[in-house]
Amino acid sequence: MKKIILSLIVTIMLLPMSTKADEGMWFLMFIERLNHRDMEKLGLQLTAEEIYSINHHSLKDAIVQFNGGCTAEMISKDGLVLTNHHCGYDGIAELSTPEHNLLKDGFWAANHADEKKPSSLYVRFFVRMDDCSKRILAIVNPSMSEADREKAINAEIAKIEKENNEGGKYTVSVRPFFQGNEYYYFVYQDYKDVRLVGVPPESLGKFGGDTDNWEWPRQTADFSMFRVYADKDGNPADYSTSNVPLQPKHYLPVNLGGVKEGDFAMILGYPGRTNRWMPAGGIEQNVKFAYPAWVEGAKTGMDNMKKYMEMSDALRLVYASKYASTANYWKNRQGMIDALSKFGTAQSKAVQETKFDKWANKPANKAKYGNVVSTINKYYSLTNEKSRHDNYLQQLFRTSSFGTIGRTLGKQLDTYVKADANKRKDLAPKITEMAEELYKDLYVPAEKDILAAQLKLYSTKSTGYAIAPMVKKIGDENNNDFVKYVNAAVDLSIFSSLDKVKAFLQVPSQGMLDNDPLYALSNDMLTHFASKSDEIAKAQNDYAASFRLLVEGLRESKIGTIKYPDANSTLRLTYGKVRALPADKRNPVAINNYTDLDSQVKKYKKGDEEFDLPVKVLEMNKSKNYGRYADKDGSLHVNFLTDNDITGGNSGSPVLNGKGELIGIAFDGNIEAMAGDVIFDKKLQRTINVDIRYVLWVIENFSNAKHIVDEMTLVK
Template sequence: MKKAIVLLFLASLRLGVYADEGMWFLMHLERLNERDMQKMGLQLTAEEIYSINHSSIKDAIVQFGGGCTAEIVSGQGLVLTNHHCGYGAIAELSTPQNDHLTNGFWAATKSEELKPQNLSVRFFVRMDDVTQRILAVVDETMTEADRERAINQEIARIEQENNEDGKYTVSVRSFYEGNEYYYFVYQDFPDVRLVGAPPNSIGKFGGDTDNWEWPRHTGDFSLFRVYADKDGNPAPYSMDNVPLKPKYHLTVSLDGYTERDFAMILGYPGRTNRWMPSGGVNQNVNYAYPAWVEASKVGMDRMKKYMDADPKVKLDYASKYSQVANYWKNRQGMIDALTQHQTASVKAAEEAKFNAWAQKRRNLRRYGNVIADINAYYERTNLKARHDNYLIGLLRSSTFAALPYSLGNTLAYYATQNEAKQREVAQQITANLGNTYDNLYLPLEKDVLGALLNLYAAKAAEAGIPPYIDSLYRNHNRDLSGYIDAAFENSIFSSRERVEAFLARPDTLAVQADPLYRLSVTLLGRYRQTTPEQEELDGQFQKAFRLYVEGTRKRNPKKKYYPDANSTLRLTYGKISPLPPDPRNDASANYFTTLKGTVAKYQPGDEEFDLPERLLDLYERRDYGQYADREGNLPINFLTDNDITGGNSGSPVLNGKGELIGIAFDGNIEAMAGDVIFDKELQRTIAVDIRYVLFIIDKFAGARHLVDEMTIAQR
């Protein structure tokens, strides 16, 4: 079905109807993008988007929790992001008695807003180019290790020079594989509180089944608020803190959009690998990603068995399960898309052209061995990539794969200190024990660790698993589940009470002999293991890759280039853009969905497709208020052809006036190879319509005071 839709779409393309590639630096907009954007429908200047001296749109865009994007939508620090970005905080603040994930949450007053333990937002202040300064400290005679050391020393000086005695966080980042460097100045606010969230049946409607799919009908949003001290400065949580008065907040538009309308997105895309060579694509498709997928599925299946049986366990593990499940589907989608689109062959053809250019006399000395060195690296690291992804899958899903190592080292240190120091360290340890143990369920943890350890020992051995793990696996008839049960029975780390008992009678030898500690130390040691041979191979690859990017830009100097995403603020622009007609979507055009389609998917009692009675009642009465579209329907999700990736979750989708029309939350599975190679025909961003967001807040939840707090553009 999906393949037929894609073929129909390709056959029906009109010349020039393509997605717009590029994740652009804001400081380069005027030079590289402003004219193109204005031709497409932007009614602003680059200065109105990014200004150092005046408030601008960039002042309303924050990095949320270190991994998502969010936007300021009121003069009182109100923040909009995705439901899945706030998911961990909502789960943390939930109990079986007050299950905010299942039932939703809406603070009627600011005093009712809830503070998660660790949640912050990061405001972007400015950026600048320090390429010449950084590259001035290196030369061609340096080894890669010496080069990295010199660069890191200069980076430390630049960051120190620009942090204004700790007022700002400064980060110097490498771009184009070490060919350019920029520094970024940020201000972090650690007091962020939950204001509102729809129930799971809205915020996560469609669940794993609909994830990465279109048509979508998901109300993927949540509301938070940033607090500051009375002078507007960042401050730890305090009842004396007040809502932040931001430099800029977004205006909300209820006018909607039509096909081919301009749309731009600002956010913090996490990671793309558009420069990745063909060998890297082949390695991911055939070695790395299959291991990731298999390990993730084993962990998910074991977690879900216990989550389905106990509501508290379901809440406690909801965030971890959701993260693992998201990447599990992502990696499988990547395998399918990269294979279907023959991405490795496309990359190899480009590399052949580069190599022909590199063999010319004027280029030979600098670039002649680049492709050969790159290919040699991937051939020699394929098995390592498979091993590392089985191990990463184990570390991602199992708490006790890593916990005994980190906590055990602290306990060993504690045991060697004098009485006064022990009191200080013990206080720090006990303060964190609740966070560590209160939400762990040992039957689940034993099962997950045993199953994933068996998988790792069985599938990763070609690259060399630790002898200790191999010996355990063989001596227990290739099934470590019984050994893991016994290890928990005899471990200091299996409960909070046992850790506290150790603090009362510390013994360094007891830590070193602990079975879970030995296991964890072995796994983390293998994860971090390197050899002189591997370091030399890595150095050769880093140099070759840097020269490949340098040479590619030199070979095609007139092309506009953008760097790979690396969690720095970017802008991408495009248009409202449909996918081919799809009988599953009842909307009048296949670039948006409506509440009618949501109700059509409704399955009473189903975890993924159930709906609240209140929403069904509003649908029956067509009580949509001012949030209906021109045809009287309630829009839910829509499509643009913007270039985004993970980290853009929660990013604002803005119209040509810079007004908020939606919140980006997903991509489409047909373009899953987009992190590696941009597909101009199939790439889509899926966003939740701001009118649906406001409808849920206002009509469904009765939290009209939050809508009134926002600035709504006059129609």
């Protein structure tokens, strides 16, 4: 009997551990107060000081923001940086040519001199952060308009940034949190000499392509490797052959022991954006208006890029990066629609807001909070159709280089025309360089088709909100067929080629620029996109103030249970454990928390763009040539699951064990929990990671680049 009771007690004690994921993207400076004890219970063996310290090296010194959008980690004393394949994609594509296609074939530098420098790539180290809420909120008051409030805050932010940048040594960023109820400043140091060390062939780095994106099970080598260089004193410096590999304050040891169900897992990184505080009306607007337009616009752009990418390797390289980025968010937004609809997220939020509204209209709270919910709902009702319109237009801007020509190269030419002769001498080389960069990634026949297709979609689908006047006029005159107009406009435009732009610089003319058909069309759309009626402007002002009050009131009333601020590309920590998804026939392994090389080979389709594999991989798997990276079960683990709370921007983030050792690289989430940016699903939310042993196997065994692995500190 005692054994039965004991067994029941143990089962009950273990139950929460096996069913609860650990929600939250946490500030490092508050780990000691908010999280450290819970993390220790899960398996953390580090002190809070070893994670975040201002005066001593700590884990935070090994984590960098990669090129402003992803995360990466230092993994050697000589500045070696590890991130995702898709994070390094732009730079690798830039360094590739049809004759030497690094994306397709892979690349590993034999030595430092062989490493390759993309034109624009940087990493950002986090130095420290601090709370400046009291200082900033002391200069604003409830009677201010949102514009006046923003102006006052921006002025104070400029002072704080100047006070902390040490004469330009550091980049300082002051960011709002909890919808402007708190403010913190972050001090960073940027290094701009970052060079490609290596990347697996695309057949491994993008294995599964769009089909497997956001899906589990996954089998992909989603990683690439770079090196940070500095001057001889370790300071940031522009690219120079005299620069030396950076000696980072801290780098991550690499653990070869593998993982098992329930192991502690911690991720540090730069999550881009979550909307966990978003009101019900915002969720409904996204599901019914904004995201469907995003999905349709993205697919239109992708389809028109794809047909040219399939014509040649050269054109594939031209559009590879833009296509990959568009495809990633296309599937993400469709997944968001499906998940938010399935789980009735807007309805759940509405229930919370009804409860809040009841609290807000109590006598003690009514003056401050009484109109908050009704004001927010009024705003969304007023802007639903505009959000649909804006998303169609945004996808036109994102996929068509000519769509935004008015604010890019066109704006520069306008400045040039208006300048005097001396100023023009200074501007001409910069504009020429900008134009050369633009036309390097632009193929005119493709751009014609993309623009014409997006204009047709925009003019025919954005029916509930007035479209740009010039687009409407052209559409009305051509039965919404824009092909003929776009072809003629591009052929006549000074923006149709680099040579025409250079000729314009020789003989500038304001009249020629103003009457250019592409320039006029782009400016018409950009101006319309930025415009808003007085009614919408007022509603937007009232909404901003009310949303801030909603978040403040939810926290004050305890009706809102979230303890952390939304992600906004600032360094955060999330912790949890290795955790399988519910049993799934799609995954052939016994425990559904990892995949192995056998399962990757089973997906192999010879010649298929998404599922082809190098012959060498097939041969090595057949002979079980896994070397020292085989798991205890004899297989080579490829990807694994944890229940960490991450989002876009965490791509490339290190997955760490309780000792702060690298066990994997985060690269994706799962489609079942695609609503995760809005609401955290404790049962289904997962992070998909590359097993670090697979990374090392690809480098050492498959690519014969053991000298790269030898740089790292390996722990068994």
